[in-house]
Structures are given as C-alpha cells and as structure tokens.
Amino acid sequence: xxxxxxxxxxxxxxxxIYDSDRGLLGHILHSQVNLxxxxxxxxxxxxxxxxxxxxxxLLESLFNRTGVKKEAIDAIAYxxxxxxxxALLVGSSLAEALAFSLQIPTIPIHHLEGHLLAPLLEKNAPxxxxxxxxxxxxxxxxxxxxxxxxxxxxxxxxxxxxxEAFDKTAQLLGLGYPGGQALSLxxxxxxxxxxxxxxxxxxxxxxxxFSGLKTAVLYLIRAQENLTDEIKADIAFAFQEAIxxxxxxxxxxxxxxxxxxxxxxxxxxxxxxxxxxxxTTELYKKNYExxxxxxxxxxxxxxxxxxxxxxxxxxxxxxxLAFSVKPRWQLA
Ligand code: KG4
Ligand code: ZN
Numbered sequence: 001x002x003x004x005x006x007x008x009x010x011x012x013x014x015x016x017i018y019d020s021d022r023g024l025l026g027h028i029l030h031s032q033v034n035l036x037x038x039x040x041x042x043x044x045x046x047x048x049x050x051x052x053x054x055x056x057x058l059l060e061s062l063f064n065r066t067g068v069k070k071e072a073i074d075a076i077a078y079x080x081x082x083x084x085x086x087a088l089l090v091g092s093s094l095a096e097a098l099a100f101s102l103q104i105p106t107i108p109i110h111h112l113e114g115h116l117l118a119p120l121l122e123k124n125a126p127x128x129x130x131x132x133x134x135x136x137x138x139x140x141x142x143x144x145x146x147x148x149x150x151x152x153x154x155x156x157x158x159x160x161x162x163x164e165a166f167d168k169t170a171q172l173l174g175l176g177y178p179g180g181q182a183l184s185l186x187x188x189x190x191x192x193x194x195x196x197x198x199x200x201x202x203x204x205x206x207x208x209x210f211s212g213l214k215t216a217v218l219y220l221i222r223a224q225e226n227l228t229d230e231i232k233a234d235i236a237f238a239f240q241e242a243i244x245x246x247x248x249x250x251x252x253x254x255x256x257x258x259x260x261x262x263x264x265x266x267x268x269x270x271x272x273x274x275x276x277x278x279x280t281t282e283l284y285k286k287n288y289e290x291x292x293x294x295x296x297x298x299x300x301x302x303x304x305x306x307x308x309x310x311x312x313x314x315x316x317x318x319x320x321l322a323f324s325v326k327p328r329w330q331l332a
Contacts, residue, residue: 001074001313004098005306008051008091009083009111010137011035011042014302015055015062017073018310024121026066027303028058029296033178040177048086055094073104077309080108081326082138088325107309112136112331113151114304115266116143118293121307126262126291131254133247135275136267137163137178140247142206142254143331145264148311153332154258155206155250162243162269165210169217169239173232183236184272190237194220198246206250206257213242244275248282255288263290271298 002025007014016027032050036042063070078095081088092108099106116132119125132143140162142155160168163180170179175186196216199209217239224231251263263283269275270292283290297303 001310002068002072003107003306003309003313004073004076004095005109005302005304005309006055006076006078006091006095007111007114007300007302007305008055008087009079009081010087010300011047011050012300013051013054013058014300014305015058016302016306017062017066017068018303018306020310020313024303024307025068026062027301027306028062028065029301030054030058037177040171042084044084044086047084048090051087051090055090059094070098071102073102075099075105075107075309075313077107077109077305077312079111079114079305080324081111081329083111083325083327085325085327088327092325107312109305109308109312110329110331111300111305112139112141113149114308116145116151116264117148117308117311118266118297118301118304119264119291120311121293121297121303122291124291126264126289129258129260130262130264130291131251131258131260132264132266133251133270134267135162135247135265135269137161137167139267140208140210141331142250144254144258144260151331154254155208157208157210159209159211160214162208162210162247163267165214165243166269166272168214169236172214172217172221173236178268180269180272184240184274186233187236187240187274190233190235192237192241193234194238196220196238196242198242198249201246201249204253206254208246208250210243213239240272240274244272244278247275248278251279252282252286252288255283255286261288263288265290265292266298268299271295 011032140157166180
C-alpha cells in the first residue's frame with residue numbers, strides 16, 4: 001500500500017511517500033525558518049501563506065523524484081492537529097481534495113504520534129511496548145506507548161517545553177530564533193565553569209519544569225560585568241548540561257517504574273548531540289536501549305506522517321472522514 005504523508009502543522013512543509021512493503025520511497029521538506037527569523041518566532045499568517053505557495057510544487061517534485069504516479073497512491077495521511085489552524089488547513093484541504101479526486105481514503109494523524117513513531121522508520125527499530133521521550137518546541141512529554149493508538153502520558157512539563165527553554169535561553173544569549181541548534185553548537189566551545197539548577201531532578205514523579213532554569217540563566221547573564229563570547233559559551237554549556245541531565249534522569253525513572261528497557265526519543269530537541277550521548281551512555285550502563293530517528297526526522301517532516309498513516313492502515317482503525325483540523329488535540 002502506498003501512503004502519501006502531508007505535514008503542515010507549523011513552519012515546515014513536509015511531504016513523503018511510504019510503501020508498506022518497501023518502506024520510505026522519498027520525502028521532501030521546505031523549512032520556513034528564514035521567513036520567521038526576523039520576528040523571533042513563527043508568524044501564523046505568514047506560515048499559512050508559505051504552505052499555500054509551495055505545497056503543490058513540492059508535491060509535483062516528490063512525484064517526479066520517486067517516479068510514483070498520483071493514481072498509484074492508496075491513501076493520504078495528513079497532520080490534523082495540534083498546530084496552527086491556518087497552516088493545518090492547507091495540508092488537510094489538499095489531502096481531502098486530492099483524496100476525493102482519486103476516490104481514496106484519508107487518514108488524519110496526530111502530529112505528536114508522527115513524532116513518536118518516527119524512530120520506527122529506522123532499520124534498528126524498537127518493538128511495543130516502549131517509553132517515549134517527546135521533546136519538541138511545544139512539548140516535553142514522557143509517554144508509555146503500549147501499541148499504535150494507545151498512548152499514556154506519564155510525564156509532562158509544568159511550564160516551558162524543552163525546545164522552548166533552548167530557544168528562550170538562546171535568545172538571551174543573542175543567538176537568534178530558533179536557537180536550539182545554535183546554542184548546542186556554542187556549548188561545544190564552553191567549559192564546565194558555571195553551575196545551574198536541575199529543576200525537579202530529585203522528585204520521583206516524571207514531570208518537568210524549565211522556566212526556573214531559564215530565569216537562572218537570565219540572572220547569571222545579568223551578573224556578568226562583561227559578557228564575552230567565552231562566558232556565553234560557558235553559560236550555554238551549563239544550560240545544556242542541566243537540561244540534558246534532567247531529561248536523562250527522568251527517562252531512567254520512567255523505564256524503571258514501567259519495567260521497560262526500550263526508550264524512543266523524538267522531536268526537535270532529540271537532535272541534540274549532548275542529549276543523545278548522555279542517554280546512550282546512561283542507558284547502556286543499565287542494559288537498556290535507546291532509539292533515535294535520523295537527524296532530519298527529529299524535526300517536523302512528512303515521512304513520519306506517511307509512516308503513521310501506514311501503521312494506522314495496518315491496524316485498520318476507523319476515522320470519520322469529516323474535513324476538520326484540531327489545533328488543540330490531546331494525544332492520549
Ligand atoms: O519538533 P520540532 O521541529 O517542532 C515542534 O513540533 O515544536 O522542534 C523544534 C524545536 C525548537 O525549539 C528547536 O530549537 C529545537 O527543537 N532543536 C534543538 C536542536 N535542534 C532543534 N534543541 C536543542 N538542540 C538541537 N540540536
Ligand atoms: Zn513537531
């Protein structure tokens with residue numbers, strides 16, 4: 001079965017074709033980062049317009065690149081939510097219109113389900129059940145994944161998401177938006193000089209809180225007489241150490257509590273090198289395994305939506321075919 005996947009929930013236009021026999025046939029992605037950079041965040045109206053401008057040419061390129069004819073597609077999966085309503089409407093209306101013209105079904109997908117299944121696109125994939133750490137710009141959740149469609153959220157952030165904390169700290173250090181990757185590159189040049197708090201690290205529950213960490217960075221910056229590039233790098237280092245240590249500890253707690261040995265990491269912050277290293281080292285010590293998507297599938301993409309669609313086809317879960325978007329959709 002061939003599934004076309006469409007992702008337009010925020011500032012990336014992603015399209016992909018997944019074959020349930022042969023795997024991923026191809027994907028294409030356009031990022032709007034340059035468009036929103038000047039505003040320090042995503043401007044919803046600009047995002048929708050850019051999706052409209054590019055989605056058809058991108059779809060054409062994907063068909064050309066993969067050699068797949070649109071008539072060969074068996075189903076269309078698209079991100080129905082959560083996300084920006086205007087942006088979601090671009091992907092969903094293309095999906096529904098194309099599906100109607102081809103007389104094939106659509107499969108509305110939860111964006112976070114796409115993220116948490118992304119590591120299953122890799123050759124070395126985990127098997128159900130497992131624990132997932134979902135760390136993106138808007139979410140920081142620990143999820144007990146029992147099987148497709150059965151997700152129990154067992155840990156969440158009480159305030160800022162991990163990606164948000166990276167982005168806000170990056171902004172305080174003058175690194176632009178979104179700053180997660182820039183901050184992690186700067187941290188590579190830093191030394192272990194400053195110590196920052198590790199919020200909730202000693203609590204046995206699986207929740208997070210990162211706004212205090214960001215405030216601690218703000219006070220640390222204010223306390224510097226001369227904020228040199230060297231000091232900035234040391235602060236970035238301290239921030240990254242603190243946040244990755246908290247994320248790692250809570251994942252270990254979750255695996256212990258649920259007596260599971262497999263951890264899946266996904267979402268944009270899953271691209272963070274230090275987090276990947278820490279989790280790999282700490283889980284190895286306990287004979288646990290950690291699975292990451294390839295770097296390009298950590299952030300938003302169409303491949304994870306096409307894949308989630310193919311998994312949903314396999315389990316023949318029924319959806320109503322109403323044409324709507326769900327900007328605030330709970331995963332559980
Ligand atoms: O999953 P994603 O593409 O979008 C959402 O659904 O939110 O995640 C984007 C987030 C941003 O906050 C970005 O700064 C962060 O992921 N990010 C990183 C890295 N690459 C992206 N954070 C830390 N280290 C990175 N290397
Ligand atoms: Zn995302």
